[in-house]
Amino acid sequence: MQNVKHIFGIFADYLGQYFKTRLAYRADFLGDFVSNLISELINLVFIIVVFTHVPLMKEWTRDEIIFIYGFFLVPYALFSMFFGFWDFNERYIIRGEMDRILTRPIHNLAQVCLESIAPDRIFGVITGLIIMGYAAFQLDLTFYWYDLFIFIGLVISGALIYGGVYTAIAAVSFFSDSRTGIAPMIYNIQQYGRYPVDVYNKAIRFVLTYVLPFAFVGIYPAAYFLRKEVWYTYAALTPVVAVIFFGIGLLVWNWGVTKYRGAGS
Template identity: 55%
Template sequence: MRYASLFWEYIKNYAKTRLTYRADFWIEVLSDLLFQGMNLIFILIVFQHTPSLGGWSEAEVVFVYGFFMIPYGVFSTFFSIWNFSERYIVKGEMDRVLTRPAHSLYQVLLENVDPPSLIGSFVGAIIMVLCWFQLDLPFQLLDVLVMLLLILGAVLIYAGLYTALSAISFYSDAPTGIVPLMYNIQNYGRYPVNIYNKMIRFVLTWLLPFAFVGVIPASYFLEKKADDLSQLALLTPVMGIIVFSLGLFLWNHGVKRYRGAGS
């Protein structure tokens, strides 16, 4: 209950700040929508030159992209810690966080909460619904529960990987350059993994499992039998728990090594 109360207080403070700078809020929402729109346009342009991509139709790839947007939006809302190294390690704000009687990661996440990113999740859901009807996919009430479970697993994968990436700041003075690399790698997860060579497929599936945040869970609803993707989909929550546990372990271990901001 104490952590739930903290969450509510942080959200209220965020709302007060945004009400003061409303234009910034809508500019951020618009920029996110434009960015996601450009990615979608790129996919549509690709299919102007080819009828399929690795055996996947245009509607199927757009469906995967729609799913990809949902967990990414949730993750960006509650795990927006892209600037952790610069703000909390270099500028020394981690010292302030560690003086408070709440888990350090929880505090950092709440201080950087970004609700406008949820707009991307809603847009992704709309894209999925449109493609669902276009592909004439069967629908059962169980699909809603499975969808929520797969989205949760995908969010945990994102959270675990970027928590681990942020935790590197406790061990290294300059980990910032890894963030753009990881960001670029994650985008491969929104495309069918069978279009890549075996090495990249292995990395995206088992080492940096970004395939589990897009194409693999989405394939469950598309019933793609090629490469057993639809069977791997149900492993998404398990993969999420494993990855997030590893990320949290690295964070907790890194906090123990932290000795305060330097001069």
């Protein structure tokens, strides 16, 4: 427990110093925010254009799809802040920086996350909330005081699901020094989680629920706020799925570290 508190303390100190540095150059900080906002809004415009021709998607309205998309962005942004595994294979395995990581006292996964932390991804959270707010206004949704706590819990759970899946994928690099990995393919699959699973066939629905549970970072938790009672059970299971898959990711990572033999000379 003391070690966990120490790690979180380091994360907090790092974030504090990062934002002090970025806010010293406010124009650059604002530019990043605007560029990220525009990028996500382009995707939003794509959804709106599609629904001008297709008013319903298996009984899901345009604004409901937009709400799901906005929710989908929030846990993904949190995950992207703390789990920067995009260049893990190249940087830590091929270049041998994992050797340096393993000589330090803090858990190696926490060190990798600290070195690749990207606090500017918080802009994705803001964008997602704006999109959700727009859709909620259009749908005239009603929220209760406890929905804020449920929202926070579901968002953190979604981020942990992402973390578990991509930690396990990154750990594959311990068994192979190939420059290519499966992360790009998984990234493409995760995009399916921003749409209702009942528009897909049974095979895809099974994968998105039980194998790569990206439905639990998009449609299932968002369905609770959309008052889609048929999906309430899945929404309630989101924290359970998060614990299971993050635990699996950590186990695979620790196993991979024991198989790591160093970069050599």
